[in-house]
Amino acid sequence: MPELRRDPVVGRWVIISTERARRPSDFPPREVRRRGGPCVFCAGQEENTPPEVWALRQGGHDNGTGWQVRVVPNKFPALRIEGELEPAGEGLYDRMNGVGAHEVIIEAPEHDASLERLSVEHLAGVLRAFQARMVDLAQDPRLDYVMVFKNHGEPAGASLEHPHSQLIATPIVPSMVADELAGGLQHFRIKQRCIWCDIVRQERHGQARLVCQDGGFMAVAPFAPRFPFETWILPVTHRSSFPDTTAVELFALARVVGHVLRRMAAVLNDPPYNLMLHSAPLRTPALQHFHWHIEIIPKLTNAAGFEWGTGFFINPTPPEEAAAHLRDERGAS
Amino acid sequence: MPELRRDPVVGRWVIISTERARRPSDFPPREVRRRGGPCVFCAGQEENTPPEVWALRQGGHDNGTGWQVRVVPNKFPALRIEGELEPAGEGLYDRMNGVGAHEVIIEAPEHDASLERLSVEHLAGVLRAFQARMVDLAQDPRLDYVMVFKNHGEPAGASLEHPHSQLIATPIVPSMVADELAGGLQHFRIKQRCIWCDIVRQERHGQARLVCQDGGFMAVAPFAPRFPFETWILPVTHRSSFPDTTAVELFALARVVGHVLRRMAAVLNDPPYNLMLHSAPLRTPALQHFHWHIEIIPKLTNAAGFEWGTGFFINPTPPEEAAAHLRDERGAS
Numbered sequence: 001m002p003e004l005r006r007d008p009v010v011g012r013w014v015i016i017s018t019e020r021a022r023r024p025s026d027f028p029p030r031e032v033r034r035r036g037g038p039c040v041f042c043a044g045q046e047e048n049t050p051p052e053v054w055a056l057r058q059g060g061h062d063n064g065t066g067w068q069v070r071v072v073p074n075k076f077p078a079l080r081i082e083g084e085l086e087p088a089g090e091g092l093y094d095r096m097n098g099v100g101a102h103e104v105i106i107e108a109p110e111h112d113a114s115l116e117r118l119s120v121e122h123l124a125g126v127l128r129a130f131q132a133r134m135v136d137l138a139q140d141p142r143l144d145y146v147m148v149f150k151n152h153g154e155p156a157g158a159s160l161e162h163p164h165s166q167l168i169a170t171p172i173v174p175s176m177v178a179d180e181l182a183g184g185l186q187h188f189r190i191k192q193r194c195i196w197c198d199i200v201r202q203e204r205h206g207q208a209r210l211v212c213q214d215g216g217f218m219a220v221a222p223f224a225p226r227f228p229f230e231t232w233i234l235p236v237t238h239r240s241s242f243p244d245t246t247a248v249e250l251f252a253l254a255r256v257v258g259h260v261l262r263r264m265a266a267v268l269n270d271p272p273y274n275l276m277l278h279s280a281p282l283r284t285p286a287l288q289h290f291h292w293h294i295e296i297i298p299k300l301t302n303a304a305g306f307e308w309g310t311g312f313f314i315n316p317t318p319p320e321e322a323a324a325h326l327r328d329e330r331g332a333s
Numbered sequence: 334m335p336e337l338r339r340d341p342v343v344g345r346w347v348i349i350s351t352e353r354a355r356r357p358s359d360f361p362p363r364e365v366r367r368r369g370g371p372c373v374f375c376a377g378q379e380e381n382t383p384p385e386v387w388a389l390r391q392g393g394h395d396n397g398t399g400w401q402v403r404v405v406p407n408k409f410p411a412l413r414i415e416g417e418l419e420p421a422g423e424g425l426y427d428r429m430n431g432v433g434a435h436e437v438i439i440e441a442p443e444h445d446a447s448l449e450r451l452s453v454e455h456l457a458g459v460l461r462a463f464q465a466r467m468v469d470l471a472q473d474p475r476l477d478y479v480m481v482f483k484n485h486g487e488p489a490g491a492s493l494e495h496p497h498s499q500l501i502a503t504p505i506v507p508s509m510v511a512d513e514l515a516g517g518l519q520h521f522r523i524k525q526r527c528i529w530c531d532i533v534r535q536e537r538h539g540q541a542r543l544v545c546q547d548g549g550f551m552a553v554a555p556f557a558p559r560f561p562f563e564t565w566i567l568p569v570t571h572r573s574s575f576p577d578t579t580a581v582e583l584f585a586l587a588r589v590v591g592h593v594l595r596r597m598a599a600v601l602n603d604p605p606y607n608l609m610l611h612s613a614p615l616r617t618p619a620l621q622h623f624h625w626h627i628e629i630i631p632k633l634t635n636a637a638g639f640e641w642g643t644g645f646f647i648n649p650t651p652p653e654e655a656a657a658h659l660r661d662e663r664g665a666s
Contacts, residue, residue, distance in 0.1 A: 078639075179644075302489075304484045305499075
């Protein structure tokens with residue numbers, strides 16, 4: 001059983017993932033590992049994954065072919081869906097069972113597909129999978145948060161080539177989201193405004209960090225980015241919870257996500273990247289002080305001793321320059 | 334001039350390092366780059382670095398040969414020592430000039446030396462360099478913090494092979510240190526005890542996560558480590574500020590640091606690693622609620638989307654197993 005443990009000084013939780021327990025000799029040399037045999041995420045290999053929990057399909061039957069997007073439990077989950085949390089103390093320390101969910105969103109049946117080259121309809125289907133899983137997992141009262149994320153390319157943490165995203169549902173609201181909620185609430189209490197709405201207004205007015213706008217969504221290089229070419233995508237009007245996005249809005253969002261990823265691929269030579277979806281915690285009512293958003297960080301630099309020691313990041317590319325490179329004079333379509 | 338910028342939501346500061354400004358085409362492919370020409374950190378190349386600010390030498394003269402440890406300003410600094418902070422607002426946002434110091438501690442004159450293979454006397458000299466620079470930089474009222482760190486190996490962020498550490502002095506107490514100070518203060522207010530002293534007591538009693546003890550210092554695998562084989566070294570008796578360490582204590586610390594690094598090299602096949610020194614902010618009186626410590630993290634896994642999105646870390650190696658591998662039955666010498 002994996003275990004959740006809390007650092008007693010700063011309160012940071014970590015997952016000790018015994019499913020993936022590694023001895024010293026198991027840490028691989030730093031080169032691409034190719035799995036032997038056929039890819040289990042490809043069409044026709046459905047029986048080699050755990051049974052699907054959601055699928056977008058035009059024909060066929062559950063766990064057969066005919067799907068466009070397919071969600072399956074991770075075979076090597078960081079957290080497990082079975083069991084009770086059983087929080088316990090050990091002197092100074094706090095731990096609980098590693099209860100949660102870890103799922104894989106297979107974005108397309110073809111091994112050599114790529115998120116940014118999918119049709120808008122298909123990419124909107126991937127986003128719909130995110131939504132559907134968040135809505136379903138919200139029914140489990142043990143779970144407080146769902147983080148949807150994508151690791152593209154080995155340097156960004158991907159261990160399988162087939163295009164896929166993941167989600168991990170946790171019994172705790174993660175510290176970065178908690179920090180965003182706290183910062184947003186502090187701003188709201190003083191100004192009676194959502195801070196991300198203020199960011200949207202300032203960036204639309206200033207334009208220097210704007211990457212694109214389309215159908216109620218905008219992509220922007222944040223004022224204080226941790227990483228070169230870090231880009232945020234957010235709804236222009238206030239919305240705290242991603243699952244509340246309408247079907248029409250999902251299409252516009254798919255256009256913006258696809259556009260940003262294609263621009264990154266063109267400008268940065270198909271970089272490895274991480275994509276993270278920050279939505280409100282599960283089962284919260286609409287929040288006036290939180291605004292859902294997507295963060296995309298191309299993996300161009302490595303966090304090193306200074307970053308791990310301080311939480312400060314050194315970014316060699318001003319966001320105004322990054323946005324200028326990512327902007328496409330031809331617009332977002 | 335580099336610039337410090339603050340994220341308006343979570344308050345995280347970043348350094349936009351214009352000295353190192355990078356266009357998209359400048360991001361290198363992920364392979365080891367070797368500099369052409371002789372190494373500027375080697376003995377005999379002293380005129381090719383900025384003039385030294387500190388040196389441990391048995392003979393010779395300033396900026397000549399004959400040194401064992403030498404500290405020079407970084408030629409491509411993340412922050413610059415000249416200028417005023419000039420904090421300014423821009424709508425929602427806050428920025429200031431990137432004033433600070435960025436120095437390189439050259440650990441030995443020989444290119445193929447290695448921190449963990451230095452004599453105890455020599456390694457104590459490296460630690461003395463850290464001390465001396467912290468004391469000197471504390472005289473600059475613009476600076477609030479000095480982070481000493483070491484990136485060993487390209488995957489851990491090193492760009493030069495010659496053994497060296499670095500320090501960056503910042504005009505702001507970094508968020509991770511601020512979080513430690515806040516967590517330590519909260520514990521102290523409730524318990525009237527230092528939380529790190531409590532950790533020392535619990536780990537000495539339990540032994541499962543203890544790596545070694547020697548001369549008033551201990552190395553321990555923390556209860557909730559972010560990374561596999563993460564190891565902390567701390568003084569057993571309470572001390573908030575690293576510069577207060579005595580010369581005798583520096584020798585004991587050098588023995589423990591050398592031992593831990595040699596054990597990591599043996600167990601993990603000479604891994605890349607980051608080492609960070611967390612001391613109290615500059616010019617603070619002795620603090621009852623903060624305890625200086627060193628953190629060492631071998632670079633065995635990559636932070637990916639889940640970690641960057643949540644602040645949660647997934648660690649595949651329980652610290653009890655890591656400590657068992659790092660413990661050496663023969664003791665710390």
